[in-house]
Amino acid sequence: MSVLRPLSKLPDINAASVLLVENEEDFQQKLAGVMVKEKSVMVKVRLAKSLPLPAKNEPNRPRIDLVVFLINLMSELSLQSAEASLKHLGQGYFLGKVCFMVTNARHAALPAERMVAVRKLASGLRCPLLYAEDQTPDGVTNAAERLLVILRVAAGCVPMTTALFLSNLTSCIVPTEEEEQQNLDFDA
Amino acid sequence: MDPKTSVARSPFSSVVQRRSKSYRQSYRSYVGTMSHLAYTPGFTKRRLTTCRLAPKRCSTAEMNPEQRALLVREWQLSYVTPLYRFQHGHLKTYSRQLAAFLVSERQRGVAAEVGLESTLRVTFTLVAGMAQTEEEADTVFIKIHSKTPLALPDDPQKVLWSGWLTCVGGDPDYLRTLPEDFVCLPLFCSGGTEGLTALVKAWFQRTFDCCFGLLEINSVNLQWLAALWTDCHARTSIKQLKLVWSLPAEPPMEVIYAMHAQDASELWRSVRQPGLREEEDDGSVGLEEVACFFKGLKSHFYRHFRVELPAGRLTQVSTALGSAKHGGRIKISNSSYMITTLTLLTECALLKMPI
Numbered sequence: 146m147s148v149l150r151p152l153s154k155l156p157d158i159n160a161a162s163v164l165l166v167e168n169e170e171d172f173q174q175k176l177a178g179v180m181v182k183e184k185s186v187m188v189k190v191r192l193a194k195s196l197p198l199p200a201k202n203e204p205n206r207p208r209i210d211l212v213v214f215l216i217n218l219m220s221e222l223s224l225q226s227a228e229a230s231l232k233h234l235g236q237g238y239f240l241g242k243v244c245f246m247v248t249n250a251r252h253a254a255l256p257a258e259r260m261v262a263v264r265k266l267a268s269g270l271r272c273p274l275l276y277a278e279d280q281t282p283d284g285v286t287n288a289a290e291r292l293l294v295i296l297r298v299a300a301g302c303v304p305m306t307t308a309l310f311l312s313n314l315t316s317c318i319v320p321t322e323e324e325e326q327q328n329l330d331f332d333a
Numbered sequence: 334m335d336p337k338t339s340v341a342r343s344p345f346s347s348v349v350q351r352r353s354k355s356y357r358q359s360y361r362s363y364v365g366t367m368s369h370l371a372y373t374p375g376f377t378k379r380r381l382t383t384c385r386l387a388p389k390r391c392s393t394a395e396m397n398p399e400q401r402a403l404l405v406r407e408w409q410l411s412y413v414t415p416l417y418r419f420q421h422g423h424l425k426t427y428s429r430q431l432a433a434f435l436v437s438e439r440q441r442g443v444a445a446e447v448g449l450e451s452t453l454r455v456t457f458t459l460v461a462g463m464a465q466t467e468e469e470a471d472t473v474f475i476k477i478h479s480k481t482p483l484a485l486p487d488d489p490q491k492v493l494w495s496g497w498l499t500c501v502g503g504d505p506d507y508l509r510t511l512p513e514d515f516v517c518l519p520l521f522c523s524g525g526t527e528g529l530t531a532l533v534k535a536w537f538q539r540t541f542d543c544c545f546g547l548l549e550i551n552s553v554n555l556q557w558l559a560a561l562w563t564d565c566h567a568r569t570s571i572k573q574l575k576l577v578w579s580l581p582a583e584p585p586m587e588v589i590y591a592m593h594a595q596d597a598s599e600l601w602r603s604v605r606q607p608g609l610r611e612e613e614d615d616g617s618v619g620l621e622e623v624a625c626f627f628k629g630l631k632s633h634f635y636r637h638f639r640v641e642l643p644a645g646r647l648t649q650v651s652t653a654l655g656s657a658k659h660g661g662r663i664k665i666s667n668s669s670y671m672i673t674t675l676t677l678l679t680e681c682a683l684l685k686m687p688i
Contacts, residue, residue, distance in 0.1 A: 220581075221643035254646070254659070256553035258620070 147197035150235040151242055154208040161300030162189035162207045163292065167215035168226040170194055172248060172279040176215075179289035186302050188293070196230035210300040211242050211308075213292060218249045218259055228266065239270055241308030242299050245317075246275045246288065267317040274317040400460055400668065402474065403497065407656075407664040408522035409530070410548040412682035413498065415515040416541040421471060424457035427540075431455045434536045435477070435529075454478045454490065463501055463672070468508040470516045472499040477529060494525030496533060502676030503683055519682035520675070521545065522663070548661050548682055552647040558657050559650045560623040561673055566598040569669050571652040576630075580645035588642065590634060594652070600629055 149164075163180070165173040170192070177190040189207055198206070212234060217223040227245075234243065245267045250260065267274035275291055278284030295315075299308040320328075432455040460472040474497045478490035498518040500508075508517055523530045534545045550558075562571055575591040604625045605618075631642045648659040655665040655674060663678065665671050 219646070222641050223644075225643060254549055254551050256551045258553050 147200065148233055148235050149196065149198065149209065149212070149238070151209065151237040154206075156208050156210075156301065157187075159302065160187040160189065160207070161210050161296050161302060162191060163211045163213060163296050164191045164193060164209045165213050165215060166193050166195060166227065166230055167217075168194060168223045169217055169220070172215050172217070172277075172285075175279065175285045176289050176292070179286055180293060180296075183293055186293075186297055186300065188296065195226050196233035209242075211244060211292075211296045212238055213244045213246055216245060216247045216263060218247050218255055218263065219252055221259070224259065224263065231270075239272070241310075241312030243270065243272045244275065244292070244295055245272055246277050246292070248277050248279045250276045264317055264319050268319040271312060271316045273312065273315040400463070400671070402495070403460070403522075403671070404665055404668060406495075406524045407662050408496075408524050410550070410661040410663055410678065410682070411521045411523070411534075411545050412519055412548045412685045413521045413537070413545055414543045414686055415511055415517045415519075416537070416543050418514050419470075419516040419518075419541050421459060421473070424459065424473070428455040428457045430540070431457075431475075431533070431536050435532055438532055452480055453493070454480060460497065460499075463499060463675070466502075466505055466508075468505055469500045469503055470518055472497055472501075473518065475533070477525070477533075494523070494529040494533070496521065496523040496525070496530070499675065499679070501672060501679045503679050507683065519686055520548075520679050544687070546685065546687075548678075548685055550657055550659055550661060550663075550678075550681060552659070554677065554681055555647050555650045555657055555659065556623050556627055557677060558655075558674065559652075560601065560618060560626055561677070562650075562652045562654045562670070563594075563597050563601045563626075564618065565654060565670050566594050566601075569654070569667065570594055571597075571654055573652065575649075575651045576647060577649035578642050578645045579648050580640070580642075586645075587648075588634075588640065588645070590630070590642075592630075601626055604629065 165176060167173040173192050177192060180188050180190050191206065191209065214227045214230070216227050245263070247263055249255065264274060273295070275288070277288035279288070295308075295311065297303050298306050298311045301307075432453050435453050435455070454477075456476045456478070458474045458476070460474050463472045464470065475495065476492055477494040479493045480490050499520050499522070500518045501520075503517065503519065511517055523533070537543060538545065559574060559576065563574060565571060571594045573591055573594055574597040575589065578588040578590065580586040580588060604622050634640065634642055646659070650657050654667045654670055655663065657663045663674070665674055
């Protein structure tokens, strides 16, 4: 079965593994380079272009604690590939073990519809949506730090916190028209 | 847990809430380019146009010569913020002021024209018949002529620069909320040298306290234009639909995808057909239909050439009705569907304006 499942393998002690999925295979390399330098937890980074993952690596693959979809907003293909990959992810991952990270959100030529589509996607799946800047080393470091925070929780390395608990606080929300109307009326 | 990094980047749980009922603020903060940064907590309605009216044909006989002048060349687009105290009755005064300003700038050595020893004459004319509702201001057309000192009065004057300010089909709610003294003409099209364009803009900024900015047509709007023009094929032939994509390969690859108007039109009709019966056709085009049309085009291309067009950017669309480029250049070749094109562009300008 080519669907990835979160609890099908045993975890390692004080280790966390993350899967970075990106169609362009560019930002994920930089992020991986920064994330493996983390000292408090042993971080294993797996890179993929899209899901499903090849079956031949199945025995060697560790338990994936967090799946991050890196989407470049300037390319429509990036978003389409991420959406197609979502189908191959087990349901257990959507309880706080999936995260979306988008780059180029500030680009002047970005069509607004694409941003709306990404936000709707993230809010429909109740996943956090992070914005990253991938051109400078500082931007990559910041993005890696934020992912590490979520990763430590998802891997169970933080006491008293679970991935589901964290995702309730951080998931992306797009309010519906009625809610917005209510808020506007209240303002009067 | 590391306290300094904030994990919560979700915009709608932010504590600072902009409780502003001002319509204008809410109009712009929904997904204009500026508001990518300001993740306004969702107190604003999303007003992305998901549905546009199908193009209506305006007959050529009704066009006056001024409107015909708009078809002649390719224009560079910019957006303009509302003009303060611009009166349509004072156009002659404005022409004299602008001419004086240009002459004085040139004498200061600022103008870029070298060796031009002629006098300048500026004309502001009203182009009637473009405004769609009563709240909209009439279009103003500006021309800069040059005349050599030795020429006879009958000689035709060379047009150095021309441009026009217009508002076609602007959102009536927005126009109603503008204060009394402001006139909204958000779309500015200029054709001519860069130096003269900059001088004209500087004069406008000085006189009417407005701001200019480059208006780029992003890929979704180019897709809208392509779909609307293809829709017109049933009534006026568009000869061919040409799309230019730029792909981020090494070296950057440009793909020119040209197809016969008949094929494009058949694909468009098949996209519209499923949900539409003749009686139900209210003449509106939805965003999903445009997306579906383009998905069909891209998948056809992939099947033949194995090149993924969505990885790149749509940079130019041209048909017999006109051509539009990503950098903000537009040419309208056919008078029949001018109003529709201009409505779309006015809306882009209104969205991009920082007010």
